[in-house]
Amino acid sequence: MKTVDRLALRKQLIEWRDRQCQATEEHFARSFVLLWDEVEQALETMRVADVLSGERYTEREIIPIWERWAKNETGVVLAEAQRELSKISQGSIETTGSEGQVPSPDRRTVLADGAIVATASTGAGVAFVTLLPASVTTMSTGGVLGLFGTTTAVIAWPAALGLFAVVGAAAALGGSRLLNARERAVRHYKVQLRAWMKRSAIDSENPDSLVNLTQAEIRRVAAASLQHLDAVR
Amino acid sequence: MSIPFDVPRQFAAGLADGSLVRFGALLKDSGTGQVVAHLQETGVVPRLLSGVSRLPLAPTELLSGAVAIDNNLKLRQLTSLVQTLQSLQYATMGIALVGVGVSVAGFALMNRRLKGIEGEISNLKTLMEKQFRELHLRELRARFALASTCLERAENAHRFREPAPELRGAAERLAESSGFFKAEVKFALKEERVNMELVRSFTYAMLLCDTTRVECLVEANEMDAAMCVAECSGADWVGLFDEIDAVTLTRRVSAATGDGQHSYSELRELRLRLIEPFLQLMNEATEAGITRAALIQSLVDRGIEGSEYLQRVRKEEKEPILMLPALTHPAGR
Numbered sequence: 001m002k003t004v005d006r007l008a009l010r011k012q013l014i015e016w017r018d019r020q021c022q023a024t025e026e027h028f029a030r031s032f033v034l035l036w037d038e039v040e041q042a043l044e045t046m047r048v049a050d051v052l053s054g055e056r057y058t059e060r061e062i063i064p065i066w067e068r069w070a071k072n073e074t075g076v077v078l079a080e081a082q083r084e085l086s087k088i089s090q091g092s093i094e095t096t097g098s099e100g101q102v103p104s105p106d107r108r109t110v111l112a113d114g115a116i117v118a119t120a121s122t123g124a125g126v127a128f129v130t131l132l133p134a135s136v137t138t139m140s141t142g143g144v145l146g147l148f149g150t151t152t153a154v155i156a157w158p159a160a161l162g163l164f165a166v167v168g169a170a171a172a173l174g175g176s177r178l179l180n181a182r183e184r185a186v187r188h189y190k191v192q193l194r195a196w197m198k199r200s201a202i203d204s205e206n207p208d209s210l211v212n213l214t215q216a217e218i219r220r221v222a223a224a225s226l227q228h229l230d231a232v233r
Numbered sequence: 234m235s236i237p238f239d240v241p242r243q244f245a246a247g248l249a250d251g252s253l254v255r256f257g258a259l260l261k262d263s264g265t266g267q268v269v270a271h272l273q274e275t276g277v278v279p280r281l282l283s284g285v286s287r288l289p290l291a292p293t294e295l296l297s298g299a300v301a302i303d304n305n306l307k308l309r310q311l312t313s314l315v316q317t318l319q320s321l322q323y324a325t326m327g328i329a330l331v332g333v334g335v336s337v338a339g340f341a342l343m344n345r346r347l348k349g350i351e352g353e354i355s356n357l358k359t360l361m362e363k364q365f366r367e368l369h370l371r372e373l374r375a376r377f378a379l380a381s382t383c384l385e386r387a388e389n390a391h392r393f394r395e396p397a398p399e400l401r402g403a404a405e406r407l408a409e410s411s412g413f414f415k416a417e418v419k420f421a422l423k424e425e426r427v428n429m430e431l432v433r434s435f436t437y438a439m440l441l442c443d444t445t446r447v448e449c450l451v452e453a454n455e456m457d458a459a460m461c462v463a464e465c466s467g468a469d470w471v472g473l474f475d476e477i478d479a480v481t482l483t484r485r486v487s488a489a490t491g492d493g494q495h496s497y498s499e500l501r502e503l504r505l506r507l508i509e510p511f512l513q514l515m516n517e518a519t520e521a522g523i524t525r526a527a528l529i530q531s532l533v534d535r536g537i538e539g540s541e542y543l544q545r546v547r548k549e550e551k552e553p554i555l556m557l558p559a560l561t562h563p564a565g566r
Contacts, residue, residue, distance in 0.1 A: 005266070007471065007523055008256055011516065014475055018512075021480040022504075029497055204484055204500070215480065226475065 009128050009229055012088045017222035020081040021215045027077050028202045028211045035069045035201070036194065043190055051185045062193065070201070071145060074214055078139040081218055085137060085225075088129050132228050139221055144213050236537060236545055238555040239270065241317050248320060255321050257524030258334050260556065270556040271528040272321065273334030275549035277310055279342050282329055292318040292326060314553040321554070325510065327517030330437060331444045333554060334528050335451050335459075335539075337547050340388035343445050344381055347438065351377040354434045380410035380442055387449050400453035404446045404462070411442035415469060422477055426489035429507060440470070440518060447525065451539035459539065460529040467523025474515050483508045534560055 042061050050057040129137055203209045244260055247253035247269075254263045258272040281295075292315045318328075332338060338346075354373060383403045390399035417435045421427060443466035450459035483504040487495045495503070532542055546555065 004256065004259065004524060004527060007467075007520065010471065010475070011520070014478075018478045018480070021478050025480060025497075202497075204480075204497075219478065 006229060006232070009088070010226060012128075013222055013225050013229070016081075016084055016088060017218060020077075020084065020218045023080065024077050024214050024218065025202075025204070025211055028073060028214075031069070031073050032198070032202050035065070035197065038065050038069070039193065039197070040190070043186055043193075046182075046186050048182045051182055051189075066197065070148065070210055071141065074144050074210065075141045077214055078141050078144070078217065081221075082137075082139055085221070086129050128229070129225070132225055137221055137225065139217050144210075144217050148208070148210055148213050236542065237558065238273075239558055240552050241272075241320060241554055241556055244270065244556065245320050248322065255323075257520030257522075258328075259524045259527060267561060268527065268559040270558045271334060271524075271531055273528065273546055273555050273557055274328075274332050274337060275552055275555055276337055276547040277549060277551070277553040278314065278329075278333075279338040281307065281311055281314060281553070283342055283345075292323055295326075310553065317552075317554050323517060325514045325517050327514040327519075328521045330440050330514070330518045331522045332448075332525075333521055334525055334546075334557075335543065336444045336448045337543060338444075338448070339547070340384045340445065340448075343441055344384040344388065347377065347381055347384065347441055350434050350438050350441070354431065376410055376413050377438070380407060380438070383407045383410065384445060387445065387452075390449075390452075397453040397455070400449040401455060404449040404453075404455075404458075407442045407446045407449070408462075411439050411446065411466070414439035414442065415473065418473055422473070422482075422485075425485060427482065427485040428489050429486045429511070433511060436473075436515065440522070443470075443522070447529075448543070451529065452543055454539045456529055456533050456539055460526045460533075463526040463529060464523060467519060467526070470515070470519040470522060474512060474519075479504055479508050479512055482512070528557065531557060531559065 039062060042065060046057070046061075050061075199206050199209065201210045204211065206212065244253055248255065248260075252263055253269060254261050255272070259268050260270040260272065261267065262269050295311055295315055318326075336343075351374075355370075383406045386406075387400055387403040390396040390403065393399050414435045418432055418439060421432045421435065443462070446466070447459050447463050450456075450462060483500055486508065487500055487503055529539075532539065549555065
């Protein structure tokens with residue numbers, strides 16, 4: 001492959017990486033609003049008994065919302081990235097003709113791993129990405145979420161409900177004091193929960209946030225593809 | 234020897250309908266991928282841009298005050314340059330950093346630009362932290378002085394009875410300067426807190442050194458060496474910025490400003506205003522740099538001497554960019 005053609009493909013891969021990293025950040029920032037809406041709705045129906053049930057409430061009501069959101073949104077982002085990647089680079093292989101060389105029907109590109117890709121001069125182009133090993137280009141939602149789970153999820157859920165004691169004491173008194181205590185407990189929980197979710201989902205300073213792990217997956221694929229491209233002679 | 238240049242207007246229709254695409258300084262047939270023509274800037278470009286202290290980002294900015302327009306001829310030439318760049322689908326003025334085709338900026342202008350870059354770094358002194366202690370500044374001054382001396386050597390080479398050895402010598406020493414600036418860019422980009430002004434200044438200094446090396450070698454008719462330098466330095470530029478994406482660079486640059494804590498919208502604004510334009514500029518500069526090797530090869534194939542070629546394009550007074558048809562193209566035969 002000529003330097004110019006290699007460079008053109010390289011450019012497409014770099015642009016893809018940059019565009020997808022950016023899109024990931026924007027997508028998660030936007031959809032976090034929806035996640036929080038859903039969480040807030042759930043919290044509105046939180047009863048005193050839920051407050052008193054401690055972590056069981058989080059496990060029963062909040063974690064499923066969180067997990068569904070994380071899975072869906074990561075899936076959407078990676079599927080879009082995969083779709084865009086598969087477009088790179090239709091027609092790139094048959095355009096490797098150097099100045100003065102008229103492409104012949106039996107021109108071939110020999111890849112580093114020995115595979116030979118025949119490219120007809122008039123036929124449809126071969127996408128560069130189809131020439132890459134599947135392990136290079138397959139982006140896995142499960143992989144990202146697996147890493148996400150081992151680094152952040154569950155272990156650091158807000159201990160929350162720090163006002164249990166207060167609620168417990170108020171319970172003995174009943175009536176409006178109990179309701180006020182519930183309000184305060186929910187408010188406190190909400191603040192903690194939002195901070196935790198933001199940090200775990202969209203905080204760019206947190207290397208283990210969902211947005212960073214998804215971007216890392218995109219970068220991994222880009223780096224592997226570039227490496228493969230360099231190996232194509 | 235007459236050089237069969239075309240003007241960009243002849244390819245405008247092909248570019249507009251998509252049958253031709255520009256990549257770096259090459260015009261290619263989008264169907265077959267064959268090179269149709271090579272782009273080459275002329276002496277008009279450096280003459281127009283000689284007074285520009287800070288490179289405008291987009292071609293259209295040239296007409297909005299970036300360049301002092303003091304007469305009608307200059308206005309016409311500038312308008313023609315902007316139109317040509319637009320028709321060739323240049324989004325940024327990255328090509329002004331490295332030239333289109335073989336740079337014809339001339340060594341004196343390059344030296345002025347280099348001194349401008351050095352001045353910008355000196356002005357950053359107050360912002361600099363520990364890595365910019367006096368010792369480092371002294372080292373930087375020495376490196377800039379070396380590069381500047383090389384450019385003076387190249388500028389005065391024509392006064393020698395045998396200019397070629399002098400030009401070769403200058404090119405050789407410029408390689409050292411370029412290597413130094415490249416290493417500084419690499420180091421700066423790896424830091425968790427990136428000073429963008431510094432990265433930009435070192436990058437421009439590196440581009441300038443590499444570009445001038447090629448100009449020296451073409452002038453000295455060392456075409457094989459010029460081709461090799463064009464291709465290798467282009468590959469180096471690619472490698473420098475490929476590893477870092479706009480999102481990461483934005484975070485690192487933001488970490489170096491203020492208290493390092495920035496909201497999502499602040500990061501976005503920084504990325505759109507500073508980081509993406511810079512990377513886009515670099516992208517165009519890199520493509521222009523690496524594709525100049527193909528132009529030099531074409532000159533060799535045609536038997537055109539480097540010094541003769543440069544003389545011809547420097548003398549051009551009307552067209553800012555000329556096209557050298559590829560040998561396989563009907564117009565190039």
